[in-house]
């Protein structure tokens with residue numbers, strides 16, 4: 001298992017440092033480190049601090065912030081940037097762009113679990129500029145060009 005450095009920036013999280021809820025969990029809970037309940041009206045987006053900073057350090061790693069399924073499906077609380085990408089050299093606090101795409105006001109309470117962080121391997125590649133690609137079966141066909149079935 002990889003280990004990465006984390007800073008706890010909000011003392012309320014001291015007793016709950018980031019950990020996977022079950023051994024099979026892919027996402028680490030990110031909590032809303034706000035001082036008081038926050039009403040998010042339909043269509044609004046708020047940048048919510050999470051009280052933690054991570055340093056992935058290895059350019060072969062990145063972290064993605066993803067919505068929580070229940071919040072997104074039932075309450076329309078998703079991400080203003082759809083997916084958040086944390087670079088391996090980022091050391092600042094992690095923020096969640098919190099968008100209420102639903103039709104009802106949602107109240108976010110301090111330390112609520114808001115989103116999830118997934119650490120993923122990243123391959124960095126070099127680009128060779130060419131005039132022609134080596135031929136493939138698909139060629140430039142996309143957007144449904146292989147049919148529906």
Ligand SMILES: O=c1ccn([C@H]2C[C@H](O)[C@@H](COP(=O)(O)OP(=O)(O)OP(=O)(O)O)O2)c(=O)[nH]1
Pocket residue numbers: 065081083084085086087088090093094095096097
């Ligand atoms: O949902 C997010 C997305 C990003 N970040 C942090 C970590 C990331 O490494 C940094 C920069 O993000 P990104 O590269 O996506 O932002 P940008 O808008 O392209 O700006 P920059 O010029 O800072 O790269 O902001 C967050 O805290 N939450």
